[in-house]
Amino acid sequence: MTLYKPDSFDTTSISFDRVALRYDGTQDVFSDVSFELTKGSFTFLTGNSGAGKTSLLKLIYLALRPSAGDIYLFGQRTHHLKRRQLSALRRRIGIIFQEFRLLDHLSAYENAALPLRIRGQKERDYRPDVEELLRWVGLGKRLHARPATLSGGEKQRIAIARALVNKPDLLIADEPTGNVDPEMSLRLMRLFAELNKRMGTSVLMATHDKALLGSVPGSVLTLHNGLIVKQNVAEES
Amino acid sequence: MAQAAEKRRESPLLPMSDTRESALFFVIAALCFLAVLTAFSVRATYSAAEGWTANVEGELTARLSGSDAARMEEALGLIRSVDRVQTAKALTRAEAEALLQPWFGTQSLPDSLPLPSLIAITTEPGTQNIGPDIKRALAEIGLEAEIDDHAKWAENIRDMLTLIRLIAMGIVALLASIAIAVIAFATHAALLARREIVDVLHITGAEDQFIAKLFERRFSLLGFQAGLLGALLALGFAISLAFFAGRMTDWVWLLPSIALDRWALMIMLVSALLAGLVARGAARLTVTLALGRMS
Numbered sequence: 400m401t402l403y404k405p406d407s408f409d410t411t412s413i414s415f416d417r418v419a420l421r422y423d424g425t426q427d428v429f430s431d432v433s434f435e436l437t438k439g440s441f442t443f444l445t446g447n448s449g450a451g452k453t454s455l456l457k458l459i460y461l462a463l464r465p466s467a468g469d470i471y472l473f474g475q476r477t478h479h480l481k482r483r484q485l486s487a488l489r490r491r492i493g494i495i496f497q498e499f500r501l502l503d504h505l506s507a508y509e510n511a512a513l514p515l516r517i518r519g520q521k522e523r524d525y526r527p528d529v530e531e532l533l534r535w536v537g538l539g540k541r542l543h544a545r546p547a548t549l550s551g552g553e554k555q556r557i558a559i560a561r562a563l564v565n566k567p568d569l570l571i572a573d574e575p576t577g578n579v580d581p582e583m584s585l586r587l588m589r590l591f592a593e594l595n596k597r598m599g600t601s602v603l604m605a606t607h608d609k610a611l612l613g614s615v616p617g618s619v620l621t622l623h624n625g626l627i628v629k630q631n632v633a634e635e636s
Numbered sequence: 637m638a639q640a641a642e643k644r645r646e647s648p649l650l651p652m653s654d655t656r657e658s659a660l661f662f663v664i665a666a667l668c669f670l671a672v673l674t675a676f677s678v679r680a681t682y683s684a685a686e687g688w689t690a691n692v693e694g695e696l697t698a699r700l701s702g703s704d705a706a707r708m709e710e711a712l713g714l715i716r717s718v719d720r721v722q723t724a725k726a727l728t729r730a731e732a733e734a735l736l737q738p739w740f741g742t743q744s745l746p747d748s749l750p751l752p753s754l755i756a757i758t759t760e761p762g763t764q765n766i767g768p769d770i771k772r773a774l775a776e777i778g779l780e781a782e783i784d785d786h787a788k789w790a791e792n793i794r795d796m797l798t799l800i801r802l803i804a805m806g807i808v809a810l811l812a813s814i815a816i817a818v819i820a821f822a823t824h825a826a827l828l829a830r831r832e833i834v835d836v837l838h839i840t841g842a843e844d845q846f847i848a849k850l851f852e853r854r855f856s857l858l859g860f861q862a863g864l865l866g867a868l869l870a871l872g873f874a875i876s877l878a879f880f881a882g883r884m885t886d887w888v889w890l891l892p893s894i895a896l897d898r899w900a901l902m903i904m905l906v907s908a909l910l911a912g913l914v915a916r917g918a919a920r921l922t923v924t925l926a927l928g929r930m931s
Contacts, residue, residue, distance in 0.1 A: 494839055
């Protein structure tokens, strides 16, 4: 196990340089975090509950601003970016939340197609791709079902389809297996690994499930006492 | 499946209206109702007052002191010769008594009661300030006359119209500011109620402008529909009021009348459009400011 040092931006998706985060009137969530994730890498983010995993992910998808330090996404320093530029960066990131965060008034198909609709693409242009993607995640027969009528696993797969539909450069998943059964959990991990391997998408997955850490070859970032430690892991046989 | 999907319309990104929006619809409709009613009242009053002043502005009354029939004839001839005078007619004793009826009643006045010699004069339309000319001409032949050209009365009416117009503008401005405040409040409430949707749109890459436009479209349509309804209700109310007032009084000619002409339609349409624009602007401003405060 070695403390991680920042490296070149050329091949990185994410780079944290001495980042600190403090919510108003509270102690630091973390005070001096530096790490780099290379393009096409598969990385697990782990740590105890309350260690700051979700906060760190929020910093990456620009829902939070750091109290100190610099964050680089795809080689761009995010600190001084305008809101419009932040939106453009977010479009390069697919995010899967533990609690899905689907829009209840939209169908499975409409939820999955949301990033394309936001980009102003015509429905007739993206429809075949979205339907194929939903079939790929096993929801080909539930295209027009509302989230309220779907199981946790099905909702999670819609969230995955929504995260992937834009063909993102970086996929962030916050405890994606937290609400699904072990079989679905395994299927999702295979899906992420395939995506990482076939499309070269960088994957950063937060999990507290240590059993998942060896399921895909990659590295592990561990948040502990406000510091981060990186460790490479090989796939378990 | 593809065909079925093709037939489906895309759901709006903001859920359909909720009870808050119904309340906002009612408030905007009520505000527009009051604004259109105010505009109608001002216009009708203005038209009526124009009529009152137009009626009296072309008329003058000359009151001669100590004149007999011969001098009266002389005066009539002289007045008729004054430039821009159309007619000059001496009032008979009966006509003069009729003028005094409101003060002395319907019984004939005693013959011994002297009545002033009155001449009713009409002038060409648009003639102003002719009274001193007539008075001067009569003085030249030794006749002393008082000329009442109703100018003071017409001036008071005009002052009153200016005041009414200013008050109406104040009322409309006040109603517009109430509408802006209410819409801003409602938009903010709608934004907070849909914070989860806004967050999801943000993290999936939507720009502030995209999100603001969703709210703009929703609230401008709501504003226009509510404004149109309020304007139609105001029209109905004004017509009913004019109808019933006309049946309840003999002095109907004094009452402002409502005409369903192109101006009335313009007032209604402009009010509805303004309501939509105000709603759109208030929603845009509120959402843009609120999004700026979000991360």
